[in-house]
Amino acid sequence: MAYPSHFDETLNLVKDTRRFRKKQEMKRLADAERRDLIESYHPDYRAEGMELLRIGSNRGDRVPGELAKALESYSIFEAGRLNLSAPDYITDILIVGGGGAGCAAALTAREGGAEVLMATKLRLGDANTLMAEGGMCSPVRPEDSPYLHFIDTIGGGHYTNIPELVKALVMDGPEIASWLMSLGVMFDYEADGSLKVNHCGGHSRKRMLSCKDLTGLELMRVLRDEMRDREIPCLEFSPVVDLLLDEKGSCAGAVLYNMDTAEFTVVKAKAVIMASGGIGRLHIQGFPTTNHYGATADGLVVAYRAGAEMVHMDSIQYHPTGTVWPEQLLGQLITEVMRGHGAHLVNASGERFINELECRDTCASACIRECSERGNGVITPTGFEGVWLDTPLIPDIKNHFVGIYQRFKKYDIDIQQEPILVYPTQHYQNGGLLINQHAETSLPGLFAAGEVAGGIQGKNRLAGNSLLDIFVYGRRAARRALISSSEAAAPEGLSAQHLHSWHEKLKELGIPLTQQAPVLLPDYTPEEVKKEG
Amino acid sequence: MANLIPIYYLGKKHMVPEGVTIMGAIESSGHRLVRGCGCRGGFCGACATVFRVPGDHRIMVGLACQTRVEAGMDVAILPYYPAQKTIYDCNAVENPAGALQLMYPEMYRCLGCSACTKICPQDLPVMDIIAAAQRGNLPAVAELSFDCVMCGLCASRCLAQMVPYNIAMAARRIYSHFMLPRPDYVGDRIREIKEGVYDRQIDDLLEKGPEELQKLYAERDIECI
Numbered sequence: 114m115a116y117p118s119h120f121d122e123t124l125n126l127v128k129d130t131r132r133f134r135k136k137q138e139m140k141r142l143a144d145a146e147r148r149d150l151i152e153s154y155h156p157d158y159r160a161e162g163m164e165l166l167r168i169g170s171n172r173g174d175r176v177p178g179e180l181a182k183a184l185e186s187y188s189i190f191e192a193g194r195l196n197l198s199a200p201d202y203i204t205d206i207l208i209v210g211g212g213g214a215g216c217a218a219a220l221t222a223r224e225g226g227a228e229v230l231m232a233t234k235l236r237l238g239d240a241n242t243l244m245a246e247g248g249m250c251s252p253v254r255p256e257d258s259p260y261l262h263f264i265d266t267i268g269g270g271h272y273t274n275i276p277e278l279v280k281a282l283v284m285d286g287p288e289i290a291s292w293l294m295s296l297g298v299m300f301d302y303e304a305d306g307s308l309k310v311n312h313c314g315g316h317s318r319k320r321m322l323s324c325k326d327l328t329g330l331e332l333m334r335v336l337r338d339e340m341r342d343r344e345i346p347c348l349e350f351s352p353v354v355d356l357l358l359d360e361k362g363s364c365a366g367a368v369l370y371n372m373d374t375a376e377f378t379v380v381k382a383k384a385v386i387m388a389s390g391g392i393g394r395l396h397i398q399g400f401p402t403t404n405h406y407g408a409t410a411d412g413l414v415v416a417y418r419a420g421a422e423m424v425h426m427d428s429i430q431y432h433p434t435g436t437v438w439p440e441q442l443l444g445q446l447i448t449e450v451m452r453g454h455g456a457h458l459v460n461a462s463g464e465r466f467i468n469e470l471e472c473r474d475t476c477a478s479a480c481i482r483e484c485s486e487r488g489n490g491v492i493t494p495t496g497f498e499g500v501w502l503d504t505p506l507i508p509d510i511k512n513h514f515v516g517i518y519q520r521f522k523k524y525d526i527d528i529q530q531e532p533i534l535v536y537p538t539q540h541y542q543n544g545g546l547l548i549n550q551h552a553e554t555s556l557p558g559l560f561a562a563g564e565v566a567g568g569i570q571g572k573n574r575l576a577g578n579s580l581l582d583i584f585v586y587g588r589r590a591a592r593r594a595l596i597s598s599s600e601a602a603a604p605e606g607l608s609a610q611h612l613h614s615w616h617e618k619l620k621e622l623g624i625p626l627t628q629q630a631p632v633l634l635p636d637y638t639p640e641e642v643k644k645e646g
Numbered sequence: 647m648a649n650l651i652p653i654y655y656l657g658k659k660h661m662v663p664e665g666v667t668i669m670g671a672i673e674s675s676g677h678r679l680v681r682g683c684g685c686r687g688g689f690c691g692a693c694a695t696v697f698r699v700p701g702d703h704r705i706m707v708g709l710a711c712q713t714r715v716e717a718g719m720d721v722a723i724l725p726y727y728p729a730q731k732t733i734y735d736c737n738a739v740e741n742p743a744g745a746l747q748l749m750y751p752e753m754y755r756c757l758g759c760s761a762c763t764k765i766c767p768q769d770l771p772v773m774d775i776i777a778a779a780q781r782g783n784l785p786a787v788a789e790l791s792f793d794c795v796m797c798g799l800c801a802s803r804c805l806a807q808m809v810p811y812n813i814a815m816a817a818r819r820i821y822s823h824f825m826l827p828r829p830d831y832v833g834d835r836i837r838e839i840k841e842g843v844y845d846r847q848i849d850d851l852l853e854k855g856p857e858e859l860q861k862l863y864a865e866r867d868i869e870c871i
Contacts, residue, residue, distance in 0.1 A: 144860065144864065235683075235692070236684065236692065238690070239684045239685065239690055239692060243685060243689050243690050244685050244687055244689050244690075253829075253831060253832045253835050254831060255831050255834075256869070258844065259839065259844045259848060260844055260847045260848060260851070261866065263848055264851070264859070264862055264863055264866055265863075267851075267859055267863075268859065268860070268862075268863030272856040272859055272860065276851070276852045277852065280848050280851075280852065283848075284839050284844065284848070287832055287835040287836045287839060288839075291832055291833070291836060294822070294823075294826075294832075295736075295737065295823065296819070296823075297736045297819025297820065297821075297822040297823040299788060299792070299818055299822045300822075300826070302826060302827055306827035306829060307827075307829050307831075308829055308832075312869070312871050317866045317867065317868045317869060318869050319869055324792075325792060327689070327792070327793065329689070330689050330690075330795065331792075334796060334815060335818075335819060338731075338815050338816075338819065339736075341731060341733070342735065342736075344733065350681070372680050373680075373681075403687070405684065405685050405686070405690075406679075406683050406684055406685065406686055440665075441666065441667050441670070441712075441714065442687075446687070453871065454871070455871060470871075515793065516688075516689075516793065519768075519769075519793075520688060520712070523712065634678065634679075634680070637670075637674075637678075638674075638676050638677075638678065639674055642674065642675065642676045643676075
């Protein structure tokens with residue numbers, strides 16, 4: 114399934130303009146121009162996609178409609194039917210989520226001598242971390258500094274980031290790189306023994322460390338291996354469905370749902386670290402997503418109704434370059450590093466329309482403008498639309514982007530010769546549970562790390578900054594949880610009482626009892642099949 | 647409406663749209679996957695799938711999220727395959743080149759049948775990887791196995807009953823830990839941060855309002871590609 118023949122004309126235009134474009138200088142936008150572009154075209158600014166929260170500590174905040182529905186939902190179990198006085202597991206630290214942040218937290222907590230239990234929705238390591246292609250930013254080079262990384266991150270986040278969180282991010286960066294090396298992660302190196310560093314949108318220095326174009330896979334499989342070597346227990350296929358509080362109102366455990374046996378599991382813990390990941394599989398505003406099957410915002414749902422506060426949840430990141438064709442790969446990520454290596458964004462006529470190293474929200478908005486108002490998109494046989502990512506401009510593509518090369522080769526598209534058709538795809542939740550620099554949420558006893566946490570990246574995350582933040586805050590959460598759990602006595606009076614008052618409020622709002630969350634997995638059964646059933 | 651073609655999922659016939667992936671076909675026929683589905687992007691190895699097609703005697707494989715359906719295809723997803731793994735401490739390995747030999751002596755039972763290579767959905771030369779592991783050639787194992795998604799299909803076919811992907815996993819970590827460069831500047835930067843070299847610079851930034859930050863951001867120099 115190479116490209117359909119009616120693409121020939123535009124493909125030829127892309128080819129013919131390549132030589133000219135290579136010399137073409139694309140100016141970066143001034144702040145005001147950038148703001149105008151984003152406010153006119155970014156999905157976060159579409160009024161019809163957003164709703165005001167009617168309940169909870171962020172009442173009145175504007176969030177995507179799909180998230181509002183999940184947050185304004187009933188628990189999926191009847192609290193009265195669980196025996197909370199006889200927990201199935203008792204541990205020091207419960208870690209919810211088996212991705213990069215969860216594993217970093219678990220390993221760090223274990224290093225510190227705590228008893229750790231991990232629970233995760235699918236298998237250990239099934240997480241967005243594993244899907245990251247490009248790399249992890251860390252200011253390690255002599256030409257770089259934490260100061261520059263701070264300015265890039267906070268500028269990229271449009272000055273909405275919580276500054277103390279950015280400070281921790283950039284100051285811990287080098288230690289994280291070193292920790293991962295010591296665990297045996299195969300980063301890329303230059304022939305002279307220096308670390309290979311990539312450029313990417315919004316960064317003023319080359320600071321992205323990579324493991325070919327499978328950085329997340331390499332990080333995740335090393336961490337998973339280390340989890341097994343440290344023999345840290347992990348309950349797989351056991352997502353969290355609610356948190357439990359003690360008599361003082363602190364977080365003191367969780368209810369898990371065993372998806373294999375349809376049973377509920379009660380865990381009592383002195384501290385809970387939420388590292389449950391993102392939101393993509395709620396398909397915000399109908400967008401396809403780069404996210405993992407299990408990314409259904411569970412952590413936000415359960416922490417919010419237990420009283421934790423959120424920040425920046427009106428802000429979703431759409432990655433500018435999600436795959437549009439072949440349709441089997443719809444929404445899947447094409448790493449930003451391809452643009453860092455010189456690939457242009459090009460419209461149907463072969464014209465560039467944005468500096469490719471602008472931030473993600475800017476590039477995504479420009480792609481949407483090209484396909485909507487300007488009518489310069491390329492339309493597929495089934496009605497999707499996109500612009501070209503001109504990959505033949507990249508030297509040595511087969512070596513550096515082996516994963517992407519192979520993926521398209523299966524569909525008879527040689528990305529050394531032909532560009533890739535792309536359109537923005539939901540990629541990341543910029544906001545999340547509000548944390549401080551110790552990864553503490555506003556609910557005592559509950560910590561958050563990774564994509565579920567917010568405030569670090571502000572309203573626009575730079576490439577390579579989330580692979581860093583999961584480790585920085587995973588380790589910070591564990592270190593702080595170690596202190597609090599070693600001082601604390603075992604929690605008393607485990608309860609799910611907070612759900613009663615939550616449910617009462619939902620009833621007052623007239624929300625039907627069938628509206629339950631977390632949804633745990635998306636439902637991809639076609640409507641017509643359900644009707645037949 | 648797309649053309650419908652028949653496939654057999656766990657032996658049961660379903661009519662599914664032509665051109666979709668195996669995973670898409672299974673879901674479109676009303677199954678909600680719990681096991682055997684992960685990243686849906688070809689990275690995680692959760693959906694290793696075996697299948698046969700009419701008129702061909704061979705057993706074939708692919709990742710369900712990456713492989714298109716064909717008419718008459720008979721498929722099963724292998725969500726789990728038991729595997730042995732040697733517990734070790736990467737930091738405490740004494741003789742890197744000889745480590746695999748001690749950890750996985752069963753690799754010398756390789757019969758050279760190449761079933762592992764033939765079945766790998768990532769097209770990795772698994773048998774060559776094991777041959778390199780037998781010789782203690784860690785760099786070769788590491789490079790050749792880098793794209794491994796640890797789906798388990800090689801282990802399911804191995805006549806010597808080894809788990810090639812865990813052997814390669816250990817090889818990559820030991821190779822990285824002992825043989826890849828460790829540039830001095832990483833350690834230097836960590837020391838500078840500990841000594842507080844950047845504290846004042848960054849604490850100054852914490853004091854600044856958006857306008858001042860905006861100015862610093864606009865004026866920063868950007869390294870060339």
